[in-house]
Amino acid sequence: MARGILVATNQNGGRVRRVAYEMVSLAQTLAPGAVTALTFGAEAEKTAPELGRFGADQVVALNAPPYQQYSSDGFALAVQAVVERLDPEAVFFPATAWGKDLAPRVAGLLKAGLASDCIEVHRREDGRLGAVRPVYAGKAFATVAIESPRALFSIRPNIQAVTTHDRAGALLDVNLDVDASQFQAVVVDVKAQASDKPELTEADIIVSGGRGIKAAENFRVLEDLADALGAALGSSRPVADEGWVPHSYHIGQTGKVVSPTVYFAVGISGAIQHLAGISGSKYIVAINNDPDAPIFKAANYGIVGDLFQVVPALAAEIRRIKQEA
Amino acid sequence: MPDTATQIRVQPGEPRIQTDGIKWVMNPYDEFALEEGLRLKERFGGEVVVVALGPTRVEEAIRQGLAMGADRAVHIVTDAATDLDPWTVAQALAQACQAEGYDLIFTGKQAVDDDQAQVGPLVAVALGLPQITVVIQLTVDPEGRRVRAERELEGASEIVEAPMPVVITAQRGLNEPRYPTLPNIMKAKRKEVKAVPFADLGIQSSPLVRVESLTLPPARPAAKILTGDPAETARELARLLHEEAHVI
Numbered sequence: 001m002a003r004g005i006l007v008a009t010n011q012n013g014g015r016v017r018r019v020a021y022e023m024v025s026l027a028q029t030l031a032p033g034a035v036t037a038l039t040f041g042a043e044a045e046k047t048a049p050e051l052g053r054f055g056a057d058q059v060v061a062l063n064a065p066p067y068q069q070y071s072s073d074g075f076a077l078a079v080q081a082v083v084e085r086l087d088p089e090a091v092f093f094p095a096t097a098w099g100k101d102l103a104p105r106v107a108g109l110l111k112a113g114l115a116s117d118c119i120e121v122h123r124r125e126d127g128r129l130g131a132v133r134p135v136y137a138g139k140a141f142a143t144v145a146i147e148s149p150r151a152l153f154s155i156r157p158n159i160q161a162v163t164t165h166d167r168a169g170a171l172l173d174v175n176l177d178v179d180a181s182q183f184q185a186v187v188v189d190v191k192a193q194a195s196d197k198p199e200l201t202e203a204d205i206i207v208s209g210g211r212g213i214k215a216a217e218n219f220r221v222l223e224d225l226a227d228a229l230g231a232a233l234g235s236s237r238p239v240a241d242e243g244w245v246p247h248s249y250h251i252g253q254t255g256k257v258v259s260p261t262v263y264f265a266v267g268i269s270g271a272i273q274h275l276a277g278i279s280g281s282k283y284i285v286a287i288n289n290d291p292d293a294p295i296f297k298a299a300n301y302g303i304v305g306d307l308f309q310v311v312p313a314l315a316a317e318i319r320r321i322k323q324e325a
Numbered sequence: 326m327p328d329t330a331t332q333i334r335v336q337p338g339e340p341r342i343q344t345d346g347i348k349w350v351m352n353p354y355d356e357f358a359l360e361e362g363l364r365l366k367e368r369f370g371g372e373v374v375v376v377a378l379g380p381t382r383v384e385e386a387i388r389q390g391l392a393m394g395a396d397r398a399v400h401i402v403t404d405a406a407t408d409l410d411p412w413t414v415a416q417a418l419a420q421a422c423q424a425e426g427y428d429l430i431f432t433g434k435q436a437v438d439d440d441q442a443q444v445g446p447l448v449a450v451a452l453g454l455p456q457i458t459v460v461i462q463l464t465v466d467p468e469g470r471r472v473r474a475e476r477e478l479e480g481a482s483e484i485v486e487a488p489m490p491v492v493i494t495a496q497r498g499l500n501e502p503r504y505p506t507l508p509n510i511m512k513a514k515r516k517e518v519k520a521v522p523f524a525d526l527g528i529q530s531s532p533l534v535r536v537e538s539l540t541l542p543p544a545r546p547a548a549k550i551l552t553g554d555p556a557e558t559a560r561e562l563a564r565l566l567h568e569e570a571h572v573i
């Protein structure tokens with residue numbers, strides 16, 4: 001019988017994203033059987049000790065040249081081969097650009113059910129794994145069962161605490177019969193955007209601006225608050241459409257769906273499409289000068305006031321509290 | 326899918342939403358997908374065929390596609406009561422693509438109802454094609470039969486090259502979809518829509534992913550709203566976040 005969980009993750013120079021640790025931690029709480037992490041690329045083997053610490057019993061590091069440039073079809077063949085070798089009950093992928101590209105490809109090869117962007121994976125009464133995932137961008141939540149023998153899940157970042165399990169993280173050698181010359185879609189270049197800010201979908205705190213900020217240059221006010229909080233920056237759709245911020249900032253039903261601990265909605269009215277994308281936030285804080293703005297109905301805390309006065313005062317106050325702590 | 330302004334209500338005791346009064350629209354990402362196809366046709370010639378699966382109500386989206394400029398459409402007709410899972414949808418769409426022929430296949434990066442982001446890659450696997458997902462920029466070389474695409478990552482982007490045919494899933498930013506003009510809306514009425522009953526495809530529709538229940542997000546407790554002097558309200562908010570919520 002299939003046992004254990006395989007956790008597929010990307011890495012860069014021996015470092016993985018936090019969601020990888022979240023996934024092995026989650027897998028460890030669910031799995032009878034081994035938790036195996038699968039990583040790709042040069043120096044993939046360096047990820048083993050830390051992945052072990054947070055829950056990986058063993059680590060497969062595909063560090064050979066074919067795996068040093070991402071290829072959706074190529075990597076999917078590799079995951080399929082590893083799955084056939086280890087016969088896990090489930091495979092986890094991060095619900096990131098990387099994982100959301102790879103997971104459905106693997107699902108297609110294995111003819112296995114995949115639940116995308118899960119915020120919870122649980123053991124059901126019948127012994128199988130089930131999941132909860134947002135639909136309609138978070139306007140509702142679906143509890144899903146996977147009907148295929150093997151279950152695939154992509155796991156949203158930030159939904160699981162990283163816990164220390166002190167597992168071996170032992171490197172496991174597998175010889176894959178994958179022909180790299182057949183890889184078709186291949187990454188030829190990566191353009192990094194210079195930013196010291198955390199990524200939106202992984203951020204613990206987000207400061208997001210709406211049309212209330214009035215002009216591109218006023219985003220500085222929010223940047224300062226974000227700096228004080230160590231937060232990522234986001235926006236409503238019109239702000240991105242205006243070109244005041246990059247498209248990647250756009251949060252909502254047709255943008256990024258986020259689940260931070262705290263979401264600051266500044267000068268955002270709270271349209272239904274925007275609220276959909278932030279419903280997974282633990283706390284929502286609204287700053288708006290219109291007391292009737294719908295955002296206040298969705299918020300936990302709010303200030304009715306002019307953002308250009310409130311936000312700088314708030315940033316100063318937060319710096320003061322952090323200094324004292 | 327339901328218009329994004331729809332307030333979702335759950336059919337009591339059932340794993341689906343109430344559909345009365347809903348306005349049905351084309352998935353926003355599919356507008357980028359279709360627009361890209363139309364631009365390539367305008368540049369290089371060829372034909373743009375819209376393929377959609379669903380009950381009668383998807384005719385609305387098909388008509389929009391034809392009015393934007395697609396040449397014709399295939400409607401795989403299912404019964405309104407069943408929502409099919411991504412695997413099943415993809416098998417059906419792949420069959421239709423096979424029947425129509427293709428150089429490129431475009432889908433949206435995800436449907437903003439089920440949010441699975443699976444159908445594009447599953448169609449690619451079913452047809453043995455490569456895929457490039459979440460594409461924000463595309464260059465096609467029809468002679469060399471290759472594409473070069475930029476896809477969005479977290480805080481970065483990557484350039485991917487692939488041979489044609491290839492499945493591309495479209496992200497916002499790829500282009501600015503056109504609005505159907507009145508003459509084109511009229512013209513669309515005369516364009517061919519081939520209806521194919523889903524049952525005729527011989528695809529088993531037992532789902533690999535089954536939705537068991539649907540719930541609404543829990544209501545948030547009543548908000549603490551502060552009014553008055555900006556400096557004082559800011560101080561009080563910071564205190565609440567620190568001492569009550571313990572988040573800073």
Ligand SMILES: Cc1cc2nc3c(=O)[nH]c(=O)nc-3n(C[C@H](O)[C@H](O)[C@H](O)COP(=O)(O)OP(=O)(O)OC[C@H]3O[C@@H](n4cnc5c(N)ncnc54)[C@H](O)[C@@H]3O)c2cc1C
Binds near residue numbers: 293329
């Ligand atoms: C198909 C479709 C999809 C969409 N998808 C999305 C989506 O994914 N994400 C999204 O965000 N939107 C989306 N929208 C747009 C959405 O309907 C709203 O138009 C949009 O969210 C409004 O953005 P906003 O809150 O920034 O602007 P507005 O609604 O204009 O609100 C600005 C707010 O700022 C406040 N304000 C003004 N000045 C100040 C000040 N000095 N101090 C404090 N407050 C101030 C005002 O009171 C107001 O509440 C979509 C729309 C459609 C049709």
Ligand SMILES: Nc1ncnc2c1ncn2[C@@H]1O[C@H](COP(=O)(O)O)[C@@H](O)[C@H]1O
Binds near residue numbers: 377434436437439
């Ligand atoms: N029933 C359908 N008919 C036509 N295209 C679909 C259908 N379902 C999904 N798609 C396409 O696949 C994309 C991703 O859908 P999903 O995997 O459901 O998030 C959508 O943006 C569409 O382009």
